[in-house]
Amino acid sequence: MHLWPAFLRLDGMDGSMKAGVMRMRFAPYVEFAKKAFAREATYRMEVATEVGSLVLRVYLLRSLWTALYAQNAAPMNLPLHSMITYATVALLMSLILEVDGTRLIREKLREGSIATDLMKPISVPFYFFSDGIGQTGLHAVLVIPSLLFSLLLVHIDVPSPAVLGAFALSFALGYCVNFFINFLMNSIAFWTLETFAIQLIVRWVSDLLSGQIIPLMFFPGVLGRLVVALPFAAVYSTPLLIYVGVIPPSGWASAFAVQIAWLVSFAALSSLVWRAGARRVVIQGG
Amino acid sequence: MPIIRTRDLRKVFRSPRRVPGAFGALRTLLSREYEEKIAVDGVTMSLEAGELVGYIGPNGAGKSTTIKMLTGILVPTSGEIEVAGVVPHEARTENARNIGVVFGQRSQLYWDLPLVESFELLRAIYGIPQAQYRRNLDAFIELLQMDEFLRTPVRQLSLGQRMRGDFAAAMLHDPKIVYLDEPTIGLDVVAKEAIREFIARINAERGTTIILTTHDLADVERLCSRIVLIDHGHVVFDGDVERLKNAYGKFRTLVLAFDEPVAHPVLDGAELEEADGATARFRFDRNRERADLLIRQASERYRLSDVTLEEPDLESIIRRIYVEGYAQPEETPR
Structure with missing residues (x-):
């Protein structure tokens, strides 16, 4: 894990390095997260709309899968109730995973306010991460009413505590992989300020290939093997398949290992990209 | 022991040469040719702790580039720089603890939050x-x-209120050094005066070293004892405001208003600065010429409706330097 400290140190750690020991104060980042939470909470209408539209989508997906299953009973041995559980949990997860703290990179580069952040004694990437965590916090609160309303419309399987624990761990890893995918996408703004088109394409591709909408085992043949090998699978598919039991306890360790491998590679890549991007800002003058 | 020290500080921006025409953007991307722009060209200066220095110059003179290097977010092309014992770009965060920054054109407050919450975040x-x-x-x-x-979201504040918030935000951590980049831009006279008063008190009571960049020379006259004047990346004057005024202060301006239009007014011993037919401005050296004699000369040649004698203010002195370049004038014997 040599690259991770480098990732933090390169931006914002130089002043805290004493005798080779990295001392990092967490107080600012806790505060960033709290402020992001408060900021998100000020947009009340948006919050209400979000819960409403999610519940609507839960209902639509239930109808869709029920209709599809009427044509083709239990494809890939995934019974209808598991499929509806899968689709509903995926939607609840999306409430949390759609948060993108790193879009601040793009916004701040466009406004030029990244210079102001670099004049503060903080690690700027870690600031983005904590801002995302704060937003996630608010969205996590939203999961509760969304879940309650959804339960009025659909039945969701609740697995054993061990499976729930494994799901939570896998989800946390997926969250971090998602952070770095977003980080890399938004970092394109260091080189070209117009990133909207690229982001939209990646968003569509990842929605489809992450297993958020369709379980990845439904993809046929080579395509099926390809999508499982892509990093997007680590975000949605792995935790969801653990939840519905398609990945049995004997497969958990290797599933986590693949997620961790993606996480470490993306963290390292993000470190390099940030270093190059920040250097570019510093040379060009913000 | 100076708190800020730079030696031969240079910053050259290098950007790919733009190729015009169809596929120009693509060729620009592939081109190996670069354009160089020298923003700061050998700036040497040193500030003692507690000084309040006006760092002024025309647009594009290199002021902001210098400030960015002092804050550590811009790496110098060459030269030395040290701020409170730290090389800013080598120890960005350590330097950040020593400095406070206020930009008139950009807020460091958090847009969606009440003002006081930005302060808490800074804490x-x-x-x-x-x-x-x-x-x-x-x-x-x-x-x-x-x-x-205090409890109003920043986005709802007026410019004057926001600037006051920005000033507080920059000073909360008791920085040793504060950079102010056009802090009074766009403010009304009352707000300007409040900000100037605040700057003066911070400097006097806390001994904070302040570099003030501004185009409003009233800020400088009110606050600074020392001016560093920069043009085309060079320091062209560094010294007392009084010295600058005295050096140029030997010039007076005689403003004549004519009863009937005069196309090319001339006065022996004075230099025509500008004329529009109805009025004319003449500059003269008060050690060589006497104002009363010039006025008599003028009244003999032209029918005058009004005569005014102007003392030079800092603004007109600086304007002359921008236009004509700085030539070290001989000190006026007193």
């Missing part, structure tokens, strides 16, 4: 002890009269 960022935070915040609320808008 966490700098790890300001609670007692010090309370003391500073109370003092600033009083000095800058921030009571009534």
